[in-house]
Amino acid sequence: MAEWSDDSPAARLRKIALLSQELPVLLRRALVDFRLSGDSGVVVGGLPLADADLGTSPPVTATPPQRDELARADAMLLLIASFLGYPVSQAGVDDGRLIRDISPKPGHETTQLGSSSSGELMWHNEDAYHPLRPDWICLLCLRNPDSTATSFVPITEVPIEEPTRSLLFQPRFRIEPDSSNVSSTAVAEPPAVAVLAGDRSRPFVRLDPAFMIRDAADGEACDALETVIKAVDDRLQDVRLAPGEILIIDNLRSVHGRRAFQARYDGRDRWLRVVHAAADLRRSEGFRTGDHGRAVLADVGLVQR
Ligand SMILES: [Fe+2]
Numbered sequence: 001m002a003e004w005s006d007d008s009p010a011a012r013l014r015k016i017a018l019l020s021q022e023l024p025v026l027l028r029r030a031l032v033d034f035r036l037s038g039d040s041g042v043v044v045g046g047l048p049l050a051d052a053d054l055g056t057s058p059p060v061t062a063t064p065p066q067r068d069e070l071a072r073a074d075a076m077l078l079l080i081a082s083f084l085g086y087p088v089s090q091a092g093v094d095d096g097r098l099i100r101d102i103s104p105k106p107g108h109e110t111t112q113l114g115s116s117s118s119g120e121l122m123w124h125n126e127d128a129y130h131p132l133r134p135d136w137i138c139l140l141c142l143r144n145p146d147s148t149a150t151s152f153v154p155i156t157e158v159p160i161e162e163p164t165r166s167l168l169f170q171p172r173f174r175i176e177p178d179s180s181n182v183s184s185t186a187v188a189e190p191p192a193v194a195v196l197a198g199d200r201s202r203p204f205v206r207l208d209p210a211f212m213i214r215d216a217a218d219g220e221a222c223d224a225l226e227t228v229i230k231a232v233d234d235r236l237q238d239v240r241l242a243p244g245e246i247l248i249i250d251n252l253r254s255v256h257g258r259r260a261f262q263a264r265y266d267g268r269d270r271w272l273r274v275v276h277a278a279a280d281l282r283r284s285e286g287f288r289t290g291d292h293g294r295a296v297l298a299d300v301g302l303v304q305r
Helices: 009-022 025-037 068-084 164-168 219-235
Strands: 041-044 086-090 100-102 121-124 136-143 150-154 237-239 246-250 254-258 271-278
Touching: 009 068, 009 086, 025 041, 025 068, 068 086, 068 136, 068 246, 068 271, 121 150, 150 246, 164 219, 246 254
Parallel strands: none
Antiparallel strands: 041 246, 086 271, 100 271, 121 254, 136 246, 136 271, 150 237, 150 254
């Protein structure tokens, strides 16, 4: 059993969870309001960042830079994520790192990866295929020279009429792992899941159109899927983050993506840092790995959520 004086990654996370109670009262109040209200997203601004101290945007540097300014940004991200829930990662994504960089990468321009640029990143729920997908995504903007928009919409703002609505509550949809998760690309046919779940008037949503199987044998489900995709497209909003702003996305109540932009590859590119948070660690007990113990395995069988 690790002691509190232990400086292992797992022990550091425990300390961060305690320290999150020391966040400024106004910020804690805003986060509690956000969490209890069931709002789909919020922007927290005002994190002081000195651009000159950040170094160059990845991937010009071979590895993410280690600087005091970035350490402060990471601490703020982890504190906020720890106040909402428990920071978690995916074991198959970026070696299970808890804090990940998002910036354009040469060769990825038109892929459906966070490192794409000239191609729009289709909106989605994060890790939609995964039964233990994160509850919240905390996106900290370090640099955004062209005010590139994060696309976003709460599912409650998307009109979904009957009979499409009822059909989306039925487990008739299959979602494949997205291509960022290297350890889950060979998984057998994904299980059938519902797009909408929970409270029928304020449902949770599970969509990733770029990785959803269209089964011609179930025309009704295909039609319902295309209907909701178009409805989301029509309501999609743009959130243009500025440096020092953190967008907190409720991953069960909203979808997000990114508009197209032109990468520079000059060390000044758009650069975000991201931490995921889970509301409950018990659901993933026995399915996590990593030296911090928070990297959720890609294949967790039929754990339901
Ligand atoms: Fe995403």
